[in-house]
Amino acid sequence: MINKKVNNVQEALQGIEDGMTIMLGGFGLSGIPENSIAELVTKNVNDLTCISNNAGVDDFGLGLLLQKKQIKKMISSYVGENAEFERQMLSGELDVELTPQGTLAEKCRAAQAGIPAFYTPAGYGTEVAEGKESREYNGKMHILEEAFKADFAIVKAWKGDEAGNLIFKGTARNFNANMAGAAKITIAEVEELVAPGVLDPNEIHIPGIMVQRIFQGEKFEKRIEQRTTRKRQ
Amino acid sequence: MALDKNQIAKRIAKEVQDKFYVNLGIGIPTLVANYVRTDISVEFQSENGVLGMGPFPFEGEEDADIINAGKQTITTLPGASFFDSAFSFGMIRSQKVDLTILGAMEVAENGDIANWKIPGKMVKGMGGAMDLVASAENIIVAMMHVNKAGESKILKRCTLPLTGVGCVKKVVTELAVLEVTSKGFKLLERAPGVSVEHIINSTEAELIIDGEIPEMVIE
Numbered sequence: 001m002i003n004k005k006v007n008n009v010q011e012a013l014q015g016i017e018d019g020m021t022i023m024l025g026g027f028g029l030s031g032i033p034e035n036s037i038a039e040l041v042t043k044n045v046n047d048l049t050c051i052s053n054n055a056g057v058d059d060f061g062l063g064l065l066l067q068k069k070q071i072k073k074m075i076s077s078y079v080g081e082n083a084e085f086e087r088q089m090l091s092g093e094l095d096v097e098l099t100p101q102g103t104l105a106e107k108c109r110a111a112q113a114g115i116p117a118f119y120t121p122a123g124y125g126t127e128v129a130e131g132k133e134s135r136e137y138n139g140k141m142h143i144l145e146e147a148f149k150a151d152f153a154i155v156k157a158w159k160g161d162e163a164g165n166l167i168f169k170g171t172a173r174n175f176n177a178n179m180a181g182a183a184k185i186t187i188a189e190v191e192e193l194v195a196p197g198v199l200d201p202n203e204i205h206i207p208g209i210m211v212q213r214i215f216q217g218e219k220f221e222k223r224i225e226q227r228t229t230r231k232r233q
Numbered sequence: 234m235a236l237d238k239n240q241i242a243k244r245i246a247k248e249v250q251d252k253f254y255v256n257l258g259i260g261i262p263t264l265v266a267n268y269v270r271t272d273i274s275v276e277f278q279s280e281n282g283v284l285g286m287g288p289f290p291f292e293g294e295e296d297a298d299i300i301n302a303g304k305q306t307i308t309t310l311p312g313a314s315f316f317d318s319a320f321s322f323g324m325i326r327s328q329k330v331d332l333t334i335l336g337a338m339e340v341a342e343n344g345d346i347a348n349w350k351i352p353g354k355m356v357k358g359m360g361g362a363m364d365l366v367a368s369a370e371n372i373i374v375a376m377m378h379v380n381k382a383g384e385s386k387i388l389k390r391c392t393l394p395l396t397g398v399g400c401v402k403k404v405v406t407e408l409a410v411l412e413v414t415s416k417g418f419k420l421l422e423r424a425p426g427v428s429v430e431h432i433i434n435s436t437e438a439e440l441i442i443d444g445e446i447p448e449m450v451i452e
Contacts, residue, residue, distance in 0.1 A: 101318065
């Protein structure tokens with residue numbers, strides 16, 4: 001067993017420097033690496049390029065980094081729900097590359113899988129296709145999209161073991177499973193870190209080879225963005 | 234009388250057939266799930282990574298790890314599954330999802346749709362909409378026929394940045410059901426009590442009107 005365990009978030013985030021490109025898992029606030037985001041704020045690294053489906057809300061998630069203007073560029077598919085983000089984007093302070101969600105996921109997966117580029121129909125005939133090669137397959141137009149190149153991927157999982165194996169819960173799997181192993185170094189923060197052998201190999205979603213550092217997060221707020229319920233009959 | 238949002242959802246629900254996998258967008262499309270016939274088998278897909286989506290949870294049972302694409306807390310039904318984002322869009326691109334229902338700011342008679350950006354004013358992003366409209370075989374748009382200023386959103390050509398080209402098959406608005414044909418919009422049904430003239434006057438695009446236009450049946 002190759003041990004990937006680090007003692008804390010500070011050790012996990014060693015080597016993250018100004019100007020780097022970082023992938024961060026999560027969809028909305030679900031499955032975001034919240035301990036690592038808090039540490040990025042403390043560490044005060046700047047000029048970051050962040051690849052993340054969303055940009056958090058004003059006071060949580062990547063919104064915390066936006067508040068302190070630590071982010072130079074965001075690569076995302078949907079950035080509503082964040083007034084500060086919209087302000088920085090419309091004023092030109094923040095560079096934003098909006099990417100269709102499925103393309104964003106596939107650009108992660110391609111990097112994870114060692115595929116440099118792929119054709120997808122998403123975005124053909126729109127602003128997204130500008131400057132990109134296009135080609136017809138099966139009577140339909142597709143555009144060429146490239147795999148991401150990132151310095152670090154920070155993902156969040158439900159359970160993990162010291163070998164770096166990961167298991168996600170519910171829809172918190174989202175981009176976390178596609179970003180693990182998609183950057184030079186992958187950091188996994190987990191709710192529960194167990195010894196090797198505790199997790200059933202049949203139930204591992206991401207094998208430990210994709211993860212270089214793993215730690216158990218100190219606390220998880222797991223904030224809910226839209227609390228929708230129904231009344232008991 | 235023009236339909237309200239729930240009535241638009243009720244009308245669209247009639248398009249959902251037995252054994253359909255259906256992706257519902259944010260807004261009116263989400264309401265469609267409430268009105269699908271209970272005697273057919275349907276599974277709802279949410280592109281953030283769940284198939285077999287159920288209703289909202291009971292108060293106190295919300296789980297931050299189980300949400301839909303609108304970031305709302307949800308439940309799952311027996312037979313449900315979770316998967317990652319790349320896999321989710323894999324099933325969308327490979328057309329395993331039978332029906333996509335989404336909202337729009339504008340739709341044009343050539344099937345173009347715009348719903349993600351108003352230059353200089355509003356940019357929320359396309360989310361999964363571009364992937365969905367580029368791949369889905371069967372796309373129904375739920376939208377308001379006119380904007381707050383009374384201007385038509387059913388156009389000859391879209392004016393806003395496009396989400397997808399030539400992809401919309403059907404549009405249901407508060408006034409009408411329209412089919413996108415190779416010759417443009419065909420008026421299929423009108424809202425109860427709404428005249429054909431009123432629909433023509435509310436539509437910038439030309440409408441193909443073939444004989445008597447029946448009223449929608451909304452229970």
